[in-house]
Amino acid sequence: MRVMTKSALRLLAVPLAVLGLLFGTAAPASAHAALVGSDPAQGSVVKTAPAQVRLTFSEGVLLSRDAIRVLGPDGERAETGDANDAGRGNTTAAVALRPGLGNGTYTVAWKAVSADSHPVAGAFTFSIGAPSKTSVALPTQEVGGGAVGTLYDIARYAAYLGFALLIGAAFFIGVCWPDGARTRPMRRLVATGWATMVAATILLLMLRAPYANGGTLGDAFDLGGVRDVLDTRPGAALLSRLLLLAAGAVFIAVLFGSWAKREDPVERQDLAWGLAIGGTVVSVGLAATWAMAEHASVGIQASVAMPVDIVHLLAMAVWLGGLTALLAALWGGHRVERATVRRFSRIAFGAVVTLVVTGVYQSWRQLGSWDALVSTGYGQLLLVKVGLVILLVELAWLSRRWTARLGETAVRGRAAAVAQPVAAGRKGAGGGGGDASERAGQLARQEAALAKERARKERDGDAERTGLRKSVLAEVAVAVVVLAVTTLLTGTQPGRAAEEGAAQQASAPVSEVPEPLDVRIPFDTGGTDGKGEAEVTMDPGGIAENELHLLVTAPDGRAFDVPEVQISFTLKSKKIGPIPVTLGKVDTGHWSAANVQIPVPGEWTIAVTVRTSDIDQVTRTKVVKIGS
Template identity: 35%
Template structure:
């Protein structure tokens, strides 16, 4: 009896066209970004103050205004005004878009005043500094606690671990769910495989929920520079930007929909659309916070980041799914080899999206190619790139060496042997991607700025400081 084709011509054309379309889409978006955008600043930079740094005023101002080059987020209790003796001056601070406005709520006498401030950049990184000016004449002695401000922009390692778990669970759950409805055969003989993938996707979704939800309190402590006891204070939670709550909620909600609706029998079109929609919501949400918030052009960078996450989910989820079900399907070449053939056809487009989108994101977030060599963020990013190259090499070995052997196998035992080899290689490839995600977990909350970077405007203002004492700014 003649063997059925592993992959129909129409299926192959559709898969090939879709893969090419993915690569073309991200290529066009990237081209637009390269042609129309200049390198972006990593996060908020102080550009001016009123009164200026070191100014000597005839009368005390009613308010002090610090202006940044982008919107900032307030830190409750993060702004304090001191007189020259180190006594706190009654004041109130409010953030209005890119401006920090500090109202002086009591009369002040002659002498030097120092405003010590701490804020959160729109990309989630803390920043801080101090501003000194005088009324009447500068004080001969200025003794202000915390005037020399240093804000540590390195996120705690626990937050990095939770980020890793969150992204690992997200990409695995969404990728396995999408694989189940896109690549498995649409007949009852794949029902056991669908059931196994649904269980794996639900487990991964649980890991994602833990990672994303438990990261929220650590983000609050990191951004505000507070200890764990601050979590008992409602102001700590209210200080977080709404996106810090909305993104984990969207990730969890999208995954819950996707893994709940995942079929264990041949799926109807509506169920397929629902699974893919849930995956899409979950994968798009992380692009709305973090480094992409501060990169320009914002809409382009967010769009490319979404494509990057979708491609990564399809790659990792596809590998995990093949490792889980290929052994069982290998007894029937129309199933096992056909599944691998369909996924392999898509893989070329997926890799194109990852390479082009990842390169564009690295340029837009780091701000320049030189930053890849001069910053801790760049060093981690290069480690990630090297790991991805290893995974690509393994994927190429699978595609061009192991897959043809599996497709050419005639006997059941031979197919099983070649399938086992493919599964072993796929597991190694998936392990490399897990390592890539571990690096990504620590990249998410790491500042792309050099540790010694100081805004040019702040450097210029610091030259105006009176000779009694120098003010050191540490703006991340």
């Protein structure tokens, strides 16, 4: 184990050193669009109503008709018309506002599809004149979430799994084990990969519209939505994948048909060249359907990142799909020569090196800093994947050790055991007559069953092959988890974009709707019935137009009238005030005033003067925060 650990670390040391160098010189970029600016700005207060709301994103976005909604304080729609691209490479979007909007706090809810095909959404507020109470809660967009999001992620995982099985198993047969084309497990494995990809791609096409727009499962059957999806880059990628899978069906038919049945070496070699060219075109094309529509297609160095992503996906499929094919062959007791296993072992090693190098480059593009490894969800998932890959490398070295110890004795013994029932069947068939023929067939079946049992015992008795089967099984089990983490990574906002979005939120002013002010000020004028309490309430309690109420109550809680009551506000820190407020009598012990303006936020001193008789009067004060 110490040797394997050192080997794994040597394998990862150089790329990790390159990763450190790259992170140290990283330039700003992103994938997954992040809102980096708006006009009006988030939390701002503007004096007059703007003509439109404009949003600026970190990358190009696709907009639906209701991509930007603006809701007034009363919850009514304030925008007019649909959201539209405002230029600069689809990185800005705008929607016009109705003329004559009143003062108050407005809520902007937006949703879009980023250039890497993932939906993003958010909301913020701005105010006209001054902040106010609003009946609108900041919406939590369900784009990419809920039951639709869960099914979409399952379909994406199934597509990756199908791709690995289809490409990896076909590669294993064509390059490492040509005789496997004549076995049922290999045919089933490749066919399962193809069928899984087809089903997953169709499901992704159906779910794409509700996934991006926050719809329901019922919307998946809306043909209009599917038609709209086909006009987008993710839709075009999925459609291209289906067309390539149709070509892949022809490849599979030839691989397990004409090529597998060819006996003439020259004809088989000629057909193999055609399969190699066709298979390469289909494989690269299928990998490109991810590269052209996901993280690799946006951000810095996209022209380099997309080919690197294609190579990364193909290396993943060759390794993980080939492992599954090898496991199926070993577990099924088929004759897999030592040369086959060693050939795949060398190819798998090259695939691992390729995965590490291309993965380091992708990590640099998506993270940009060491801090993003622990401070963002993408970085944390990436750390999990790195740990799993290191475990896979350890298991791969264990498999290589078992491969080096493989012998040929068990293989020859199994071949002889398989040959015995055939000879026995031929011998028994020469007796002539119906009974003799039936008896010969029965004996042949018995011999075949005995030979199968002997082969199983020999297989289980071969310590090297048993160890190899177990280590490969462990590799496949970990690989399944790696694919699941990879699926989550491709749907998670990369670290660069997450940090850009966090920086935008941190730099934006925060303007919350103030809480209503409620202050109780006890008083005692010293005369008869001179004790009581003055309760001052002010709604909304900010620097906008407020409605003020003052209620005078006796110690037993009942309201009572006094000859005179006054109230004023003073901001001592800025030497503003006192600002008197003219009160009007409403009811017994109840006075009020409308349109009370507080000039600036701060710690204001409220002074309440109560007169209970011609000579009994007192002024009491209390300091409260208003508008901040």
